[in-house]
Amino acid sequence: MNLPLSITKNIHDWLFELMSAPIAAVVEMVLIAVAFLGFFALAGLLLVYMERRIAAFFQLRLGPNRVGPQGLFQTIADALKLVSKELVVIDKADKFLYNLAPYFVIVASLMALSVLPFSQEFHAFDINIGVFFLLAVSSIGVIGILLGGWASNNKYALIGAMRSGLQTISYELSVGLSILTIVLLAGSLQISEIIAVQQKGGWFIIQGHIPAFIAFMIFMIAGTAETNRAPFDLVEAESELGAGFHTEYSGMKFAYFFLAEFINMFIIAAIGTILFFGGWLSPFGITESIPLLGVMWFMLKVLGLVFLMMWFRWTFPRLRVDQLLTLEWKYLLPINLFNIVFMAVIVWLGLTINF
Secondary structure, eight states, rough: OOOGHHHHHHHHHHHHHHHHHHHHHHHHHHHHHHHHHHHHHHHHHHHHHHHHHHHHHHHOOSSSSSSSGGGTTHHHHHHHHHHHSSSOOOSSSOOHHHHHHHHHHHHHHHHHHHHHSSSSSOOOOOOOHHHHHHHHHHTTHHHHHHHHHHHHHHHHHHHHHHHHHHHHHHHHHHHHHHHHHHHHHHHHHHHHHHHHHHHHOOOOOOOOHHHHHHHHHHHHHHHHHHOOOTSSGTTHHHHHHHHGGGOOOOOHHHHOOOOOOHHHHHHHHHHHHHSSOTTTTTOOOOOOOOOHHHHHHHHHHHHHHHHHHHHHHTTOOOOOOHHHHHHIIIIIHHHHHHHHHHHHHHHHHHHHOOO
16 A cells, blocks of 8 residues: 555545445545644644744844743734634624625635645545636635625725725736646646646746746735735735724634635645645655655645745835736736747647656
8 A cells, every 4th residue: 555645545444444435424524624624723823923923033023932932822822812802793784794704715715725735645625627626716705805895884994895806806817827827837727637747747847947937926926916915915004994804803703814814825825836846746756655744845835935925025015006906917917928828839849848
């Protein structure tokens, strides 16, 4: 038995021996759901801590350093605070949509997480249109932001929500086209197949020559804008709009929006890792014969790209709305359209680099 496939296969076999097939299938799905929910919460807390420490490093200050060793438990304390805070009820809000909005954002992030392969073994949902599925479900989150801003009956929240719709619709074009550039190179929409092609010929960031590097740069810029992070954080813009679209949210409902932002950053970094850096593959061409080794490589690459996105935030000032749209429509989109044709020519001529 191939060792990396043994853990999940053993659990699967044990469940089906222990109980009937329909019940075992349901139990498997419940276990997977619980695992993703646990990862969602844990990853969000760790990313918040990571951002605080990195921000402190860039600004030559200490950051969290009191609660726990090196402030490690600070985010846990903040989470407990948010859980215990009162949920403020807005009298003139559309209560149904106001309460529904945070769940749109959370569910969209969880659906996107479900198709990410953490290793050859830990891949919950591998479908032949995996990349298309990722693009589709990641677009749902903006509905929650629009609903939250509009249902709050607050002018600042509404302005933030409208900015989010404008920003997301604009930059989704660049995200989609940069992903399609790599799909051309891979010849498949299935995520496991995209990684398998890189296992044979090397990471796409190298295989695809200059077009792959251009696609990666555009993907990271547009992906940062998609997650509403600085320098594209016009959606929140604390100096202008308070907290933007979630101005009227408190307690756990605010925490849902806050947590989803960091998980979406993780998802963007994970997609970049899968498409450009071989996913869970070792950079040394070593066959993943040790359990969890693939998970380690995947997480290291993802955290590297997360660090890059945090570097953006603490380096560049916030763009104005006109600058935001100019960057997308006058620069990124035309470059992307040219780049996808460039990649098509390279694939047609068979000029990819294999190693």
